[in-house]
Amino acid sequence: MKKILIVDDEPHIMELLSTALEDEGYRIIVANNGKEAVSQVKKEKPQVMLLDIKMPDMDGVEVLRQMKKINKATSVIMMTAHGAMDTVVEAIKLGAYDYITKPIDLNKLKSLVNGAFEVKVLDEKASIQRKTEEEHKLENIVGKNPKMLEVYKRIGKVVNNKATVLIQGETGTGKELVARAIHFNSILRKGPFVAVDCASLPEDLLESELFGHEKGAFTGAIAQKMGKFELASGGTLFLDEIGNLDLTTQAKLLRVLQEKKIERVGGTKPIKIDVRIIAATNRNLEKALKEGAFREDLYYRLNVVTINLPPLKERKDDIPFLVEYFLSRYRLESVGRTKYVPPETMDFLIRYNWPGNVRELENVIERAIVMGKGDAILPQDLPLEIQKTLDSSQLTSPSNTRLSLKERIAQLEKEIIIDALKESEWIQTKAAKLLGTSRRIIKYKMEKYEIKKGSIPKS
Ligand SMILES: Nc1ncnc2c1ncn2[C@@H]1O[C@H](COP(=O)(O)OP(=O)(O)OP(=O)(O)O)[C@@H](O)[C@H]1O
Ligand SMILES: [Mg+2]
Known part of the structure; x- marks a missing residue:
């Protein structure tokens, strides 16, 4: 039985949604406040829930929070007024499946709900045991820009399964951060997070690094060694800078992914492996495909779910939040010293284009905290190239500083x-x-x- 719980305090919306979804063949359960919603979830265990954010006593986000403690299996679609993106971000980070804005477009709602049920079927097939104590926390990832919301949604969709994930993004955009978030929120994970940097290892070592080797397999192999695939057993293998992998190793990796078995270098017995693969690259893989530098078949194997991390210059609205986050993080480390960023410094930070992305911003803030004197971080505490971004503009002209x-x-x-x-x-x-x-x-x-x-x- 496909059950949907609808939670809304407005009777006419309830009416409208119930009728529309009943026509689609779903069984509808309703609740018109947060408390009732929580008890209905316990009792009825609906697979999908439509949850209004704005309600009088307990708001939707609070309902979601309580609900995630009792029943993680319900996919929650938040209903929100236009422009309430802050709350949507919070809800998605808490593990909401998706959101829809009011006034509700019924066709869009139907396809969202159908999609949620389809995902449910896949999840049930994949899931063996669900760890209930795990919280869906993504709070180390800062950002409210719509592009980041898409990132949170994708993360939310892979933590219930073992799908292979490809993370693409320029240097410093948070690829490893996201890979770790996926691992630590994955409910099927039993093993560790193991990272391999495909760019830093020479070709001949990489293979033994990934697959391990037997004693005496080659000169210098004085003892048997487990490869990263085996070490990551039950957990996640993070293949960083996959775009740098040479073609021979690509072919070997492809075979392993297809057969879910490895052979140690110099070994004869295949060993079964059970790991989630997350690959990351700052290269444009599609371009590498065209140039013949990356195998197409491997690309499609890896690219089951893609997460694209936007460069920082495409989400400048997030800069103030990131600055605030790094200030508080480094504040803790340099005991007792609290600093702040006044508007004139923030102007420089927002204007700059950040080729090194979030990592560069993090370094700049950390350095400014250490270097600067008083409590305010002043423009002169910033690196020269950032100070220079203003030179050509009118903002530096004396008449403008009093704006x-x-x-x-x-x-x-x-x-x-x-x-x-x-x-x-x-x-x-x-x-x-x-x-x-x-x-x-x-x-x-x-x-x-x-x-x-x-x-x-x-x-
Ligand atoms: N959205 C974010 N919120 C908070 N911190 C972030 C965010 N994105 C990146 N960072 C921080 O920026 C630094 C760089 O991130 P990370 O190492 O994940 O980048 P990367 O994409 O793997 O870079 P590279 O391609 O150079 O390896 C880390 O300290 C990380 O914590
Ligand atoms: Mg990295």
């Missing part, structure tokens, strides 16, 4: 929009997507700030 906060934000907003437009070759829809907003807003802002293609110098 109000509002005016300064407007200036920054204008710059960010121009950057996005340039990056999208002035296609407004594309720029809107980059910034996680609508084309209408971009158009409106372009008029407001008098941004015209012809009047902007090419950079």
